[in-house]
Amino acid sequence: MDLQTAELKINELRSLLNQYGYEYYVLDQPSVPDAEYDRLMQELLELEAKFPELKTPDSPSVRVGGDVLDLFEKVEHRTPMLSLGNAFNEQDLKDFDRRVRQAVGDDVSYVCELKIDGLAVSLRYENGLFIQGATRGDGTIGEDITANLKTIKSIPLRLRENATLEVRGEAYMPKRSFEALNKAKEERGEELAANPRNAAAGSLRQLDPKIAATRNLDVFLYGIGGGDINAASHSEGLDYLDQLGFKTNKERRKCPTINEVIEYVSSWVDKRPHLPYEIDGIVIKVDSYEHQRKLGTTAKSPRWAIAYKFPAEEVVTTLLDIELSVGRTGVVTPTAILKPVKVAGTTVGRASLHNEDLIREKDIKIGDQVVVKKAGDIIPEVVNVLAEQRTGDERDFQMPTHCPECESELVRLEGEVALRCINPKCPAQIREGLIHFVSRDAMNIEGLGEKVISQLFAEKLISDVADIYKLTYEQLIALERMGEKSVTNLLKAIESSKTNSLEKLLFGLGIRHVGAKAAKTLAQSFDTMDKLAAATKEDLIAINEIGDKMADSIVAFFDQEEAMELIKELASAGVNMAYKGAKPVSVEESNSIFAGKTVVLTGKLEQLSRNEAKEKIEALGGNVSGSVSKKTHLVIAGEDAGSKLTKAEELGIEVWDEEKLLVELNK
Template sequence: GIQGEDITPNVRTIRSIPIRLRGDLRNCEVRGEVYFEHDTFAAINAEREKNDEPLFANPRNSVAGTLKLQNPKLVASRNLSYFAYSLASPEIDLDSHFDRLQLLSDSGFVVNAERDRFKTSDEIIAFGDRIEKRRNDLPYDIDGVVVKLDSYRLQDELGATSKAPRWAIAYKFSAEQAETTLEQIGLQVGRTGTVTPVAHLTPVLVAGTTVSRATLHNFEELARKDIREGDRVIIEKGGDIIPKVVSVVEESRSKSTKPYELPTNCPVCGSTLVSDKSEVAIRCATVSCPAQMKGNIRHFAGRTAMDIEGLGSALVDQLVGAKLVADVGDLYSLDVDQIASLERMGTRSAENVVTAIAQSKTQPLSRLLFALGIRHIGATVARSLASAVGSVDALKSATEKELLEIDEIGPIIVQSLKDHLANEQNWAVIGKLRAAGVKLEADVDATGSEVESPISGKTIVVTGTLERWGRSEIQDLIRGQGGKPTSSVSKKTDLVVAGEAAGSKRTKAESLGIKILDEAAFAELIDDA
């Protein structure tokens, strides 16, 4: 990665990660997971209780917090554990994931012993069922097993979506359930104004964590299950992460309970709620609603949007609460003194935030379009719009027909985009961004033409393991140079960039007569050597 926290000194304290590798392996990337064993976590909490310190809520969050500590000696005292999950290296020629795990073990890493290779789905299901029965006997928490395609060549051929690989799937176990009392049905407002019900519960222990809130999804689901305040309810953690109310224990229901009535006013700003006929939702239509303001700003500053480091939820809450910002355009008017006056924000921290805000002005148009939080416009659609249209002004003036001709753009997206840009308040925000110098156009050269590169307009497939770039990094690079990265080779493919163990995609490209470049040749082509 190129962004994040350097936790190397802390990782060196984990005994299951070797300081030096055994054998001949030298240049490699190893991915895995740090975790607490049950006994270790219990011992840490026992010590904290003895010292009158607050207890850790669960192993998952405690591991993340421990790895961020500034004191490696304290990290070492907590006795973290590690499982290695995958190996990539230009030094090896092993197509089998299973064999690479064995190589990791031979090199000194701890690899989970609960692994095997199978040829049929029945064997996989039997293995999953067997592990689930032993789940409570294992010394660590699990919520399922991961089923992977063993061949790296076939993994590469299948590729991945923007969210997950196509060659792996999670085999989830039945979620742990518990019974408790639903004390109150609360409401929360999302950044798009959607109002959703939330269950406030008598605290109960589920899958190792204390749960006091759970999702009720939407009001249609609430009515279907006839969930009421005061009910005894069954809850579970979906995927062992998100708590949800599964059902009502009807035999325990008091005669005094009443069906839940739909809210008519926003719980945050008090404005009248409206029904969204296109979805199972009711919304607050007031753009100035504080809940929406906070959600929009958090989204705008997010890592995959404008990437404003330091502008987290706590600071956003304070900025809105102090009325220093009312929308994302106001961020660019903030100064150091204003931010430094807020709780837990010194001058140095404030300077860093102001600098990060200023640096975000140069983010590409695609990131800005995504950051604006327009409904139905995710990162992929934003890239298509930015590439095809070239500016926010051009998007506003484009006809429906012109927009529908763009790849991946349909009527719902077009309507959402048109509605957003036609709104006076939204356009006023764009005016603030323009005045602040935020980039509202795609990159152009001095003559006003779109930036050209040797790969502009070309469809490019990346295959195999690269030394210089990660997969997402090279895809972003291709997009930035005007190319279109895709995951599969076809007659429409213009170029294949092939790394180590390129596999069947390279073979197919050769059969179709498609140009193939190695990593060094590609870097030279785009003048990035």
């Protein structure tokens, strides 16, 4: 085939694939079988490989994922991506309506849209061609994730008109994609994704677009951020996006009055679980663009829009049993075994009961009808018991006197609520210690999740953390559900973990009272494992944040012959024993606003994880604390901030939102 013939054929294939993709992913009305679409895509890929000069940025073939990126470039949004103020009840919505009508008069209408629980993105098009996609970031500066966004098949690579504009939307993971992802993770023995929102955000922040391509993400566009706008109102703007070939959410409704808005919001409380994607509220926007301009914005939010947040969903189910588990520190934790029930979009069969005192306080009996909710729509918990529905067949739960794993007598240490097994050879503690060692905040060995560790431990292939570095291909390939690719990737991950900085290893060793933050402080202060092992209690307590209890625990750990032998084995296996990060800036050296300040983080941050925020603040000389007191200088409040924010306001402590934090961190 010559170049000219190939070009004609490629154009024909692209036209067909774009049309079929639009029908399938945007209209949800496929006109050809999947096999036909796949056949045409394969033909296009083969032709573009043979004639690479004919490949274009808007080819459907880019959706399979491109080259691995080194990092995400920063992108400045043409107009800021503001966050929304929240409403939690009917009165909040009426107050919003009153403020709007006071500013623009009574001739106002609203558009209600489902609040998709995903990741806000901005898409830029020039002359109809998709040229760049970015995360929201701090609202002004985001990250360029164009390559990953191109893998989302409902995002048009070329518009139906040669428009130049920036559009805003929410990328999300459909429920069925989330279930498929977790099923695959479970089969590989990996930690499961907590919820579709986190899974979508993680997928779009992969440096390898091919991974994003496998996650089957989707998107709804909800607004225009600038450029060619052929509309006078938000509802017309959404219709214009439809006309251009974008996917918008068809469940939206235009409401002339706030009472109709309230009716729309109420209707979705019960319908919410039946959607194929997660929503966490309803967004209400003033429809007229002229009214929006007149209302304007605050520093962080538009005055013409508000987000109604759904209350945590509560359901009733039967508590079938109470199961006990032994953690790596020997604490025995009771877990409620529930008759499986759907809560906030996922099936729940277990919920933590924390300790014996909580069971007594809530008067929980086996066989009770209990109310269950997900705290923050993530963690299942038993809210209360429906005692009036008891039949007399329910029975009290008694905490055991001996460890359910090793039969050693349980003890309650002074000042503690929990019962604890103090047998250092308890198999449950050893197994949990291994799981902790490979976890994300410790050695972060991908592919070596709880199920694989339990399997290796049961097969007696590992009995301590040093054994992980002795595993061979032959041992792993013989295990059930471990294929050649999984084994190869796992061995690479184990090898890669040897280069971790010292603080990862220290946290992974599970020294009593030494958390991730303290591990980093110790690594920064002593540089090497040998120096830390030789430290006296006086050396340790001389370091800020290291108290008597932690110092005693560290000295006791390194005094154990078994601990020193383990460290020697790890070093012989090639595991790094030195700190590799930058030294923290001292208060004297830093000119940052955080230097010498005690900062408390509360609520849900959107752009940074809690650990990322802590690390950035501490690197600038700040100290991040877990509680608010008179010594606190600053509180960073994210979404759904609770008692810590209330206490900060009572004490007159300065409070920032996440946007203000990001601005100061980026100075």
